[in-house]
Amino acid sequence: MRHAGVLFLTGFLAMSASWAGFILAPQLQLGRESMEPVTGGSELYPQPRPGLAAQGAAVYRANGCNQCHTRQVQQVGVTTDVILTEVGTNQAQVLSAFKLLGLSLADNPLTGLPRDLLRGVDKKRADFAQKTLEDAGAKASVQVRATGPDIARGWGLRGSVARDYLQDQPILLGSQRLGPDLANIGVRKPDATWHLKHLYAPDLVVTNSTMPPYRFLFETRQINQSPAADALVLDGDLAPAPGFEVVPTVEGRALVAYLLSLKSDVPLFEAPFSAPPGAQAAAGTNTVANP
Amino acid sequence: MSQSPQPASPSAEPSPAATGSIDASCRWPLLGLYYGAAGWLVVSAVAYLLASMSFHAPAMFADCAYSSYGRMAPLANNLLIYGFCIPAGWAACLWMLARLGKTRLVHGWFVIIGTKLWNLGVLLGAIGILIGDGSGYEFLEFPLYAAWPMLVASLLVGISGLNTLRARADVELHPAQWFAGLGVLWFPWIYITAMLLLQLWPVRGMAQGAVHAWFLAQQQVVLTGLFGVAALFYFLPTLKQQPLPSRQLALFTLITLICFGGWAGVPLTAPVPAWMSVLSRIMSVCLVVPVLALVLNVWPLHLRVQGDEARYFRFGFRALLCWMTLVLILNGTGVWRVAAFTLVHPGLFQLLMQGCGTMLLLGAAYYILPRIAGRPLVYPALARLHFAIAAAGVFLVVIPFVVGGFQQGTKLADAEVVFTDVAAATLMPIRVASMGQLLFIVGHLLLSVNVVALIWQVVRGMAKAFDNQPAALAGAEGRA
The missing domain is CATH 1.10.760.10 (Cytochrome c-like domain)
Structure with missing residues (x-):
């Protein structure tokens, strides 16, 4: 490199690129955030x-x-829990659904509502469990939970x-x-x-x-x-x-x-x-x- | 890259007669810069030690807000960066620009005035942090009223450097001039951006975090890199009396450093859109490219190089390689999650700023000081001792921080570990590091002793010359 002008143009372009990336772009993306x-x-x-x-x-x-x-x-990730909120009138069918889902039938599972049925499962399994229970006449909610040491x-x-x-x-x-x-x-x-x-x-x-x-x-x-x-x-x-x-x-x-x-x-x-x-x-x- | 690397011209040194004139033009501007830098370096080391005292006896400063950890720690960091690294970097760059340009330092008065303004700004900033006016942005805590004199000072130094570069005798630029030229101009560019967008007209919410991360990358990676590589490219070939192996590799180092370095500041943990953290992580890994290009150019030069100053350059260069290795491990693997929010990060900061930047700039200072003063160091043995003490200090600070930081991170990642146990795990590393801080105080005091003694001798020499002038004039008149 012979000319100081080229040197400073190089420096200016390099700095401008990072300026555009980490100052201008975040300002456009985050600077306009408002209360929601x-x-x-x-x-x-x-x-x-x-x-x-x-x-x-x-x-x-x-x-x-x-x-x-x-x-x-x-936050490292998210996980889902399934919570039984209502049993409905057909308890036998709900217990069948429990069996289908591989849930334990010990300790009167249909009492003490709302009650955790599944904890830390993926969304697909949680949705399946919810649908199965609702088909049996019960009501269940799927809760999304953040995970990680914090x-x-x-x-x-x-x-x-x-x-x-x-x-x-x-x-x-x-x-x-x-x-x-x-x-x-x-x-x-x-x-x-x-x-x-x-x-x-x-x-x-x-x-x-x-x-x-x-x-x-x-x-x-x-x-x-x-x-x-x-x-x-x-x-x-x-x-x-x-x-x-x-x-x-x-x-x-x-x-x-x-x-x-x-x-x-x-x-x-x-x-x-x-x-x-x-x-x-x-x-x-x-x-x-x-x- | 070129197939046949062209060596950088070693010729670049001016004739001995011109050298004296060039060094004389740098004398007072650069002695002023070094005088302030050496003083702030000692104050910074004292502040680091006082900050760590809170981990030896937590109640020691319970009744005194000024000496609490929350004020001492940022004071120490800011004085290291703005008190020492930047003025010492400018001094080295200005001298290299003059020497390699075979020209006297242009507008030396600008540098003298700039130094006074800079030191005033640093003093105001230090007082500001102590009285609770710190800005809250890490490594940029000086309040706005301290920033103005510092900004004007950096512009004055930049003008002097730019005009010295323009006044060079040879059109062809030496690679060290590329880095030194950008080194004296980089700071005002980034500082004005950060001060405007963070303090004068602050942007909203996390956009501040982005500006802050950008500034830190520019300051700690790019600016330190420009100062450090300029020193390595000038002093190692000069001490070894060999040309720099390749100009093309040097150019590649420059371009990749300034292109990648400015993006490397966003932590992976920051609550910003994921693309920013990921991009920053990629760029941090890419920093290995300029470092490898630097290694290819400098490795043969740094082996078996002779001279007291050479030890500083060797140590600084190897500290840079250690820093890069750790950055690669953190950003290239999943280890970053363990290291997040732990002592690993202050350890990396100390490795980069004390182990690499400060050591390279100390080597440059010990090389330049006798030349601009026109006389040898008053206590050369202290300069050698300074190296041994400072090197031991770097080990004692960095190793406990990094090792202890990983232990802290492992405990932090296990939610079963009670937090007080996590906090307790940080005590021993910080206490061991206090010994390193104590060594820094002693070592950096030796630099101050040498600088003050040298200035005293220069002033005394001038006074003697002034006293002898009437007698010489009288003799001349008598002969006439």
């Missing part, structure tokens, strides 16, 4: 965060929470998708899991007091936690007539001196409001799932993955 109704409902998703939670996003950013926590649930840990009901971040600026996806994923921490841990205690002294609520305490988000002050509503109840070494209380600062309260607002638990067109009743509650009481 959730699948099977009329509520628009995602909603802008309310005021205090929006302030909390700034606290989350300022303190680099995304250096240790991701906000993106990974789902199994209860970190979410589906994988994260681009629409989940529509209201975020900046998007704080995170790239490290030195702490657990927080995409649905508002669903899993809906108690503000739990979060305040966790920020003040993580070991109080999570045994063997490796998270550093964030005591600078709290202040110790003299009790004015009666303790504040959000004063932390602390024992032992952590208890403040008599007549004093530990309360969250504005930043601390905002951060907790933001954490409680982190919920991406609704089914979308691009991320479908059909959660059986009680599934979200189960995820909320996750005992495997403590934050």
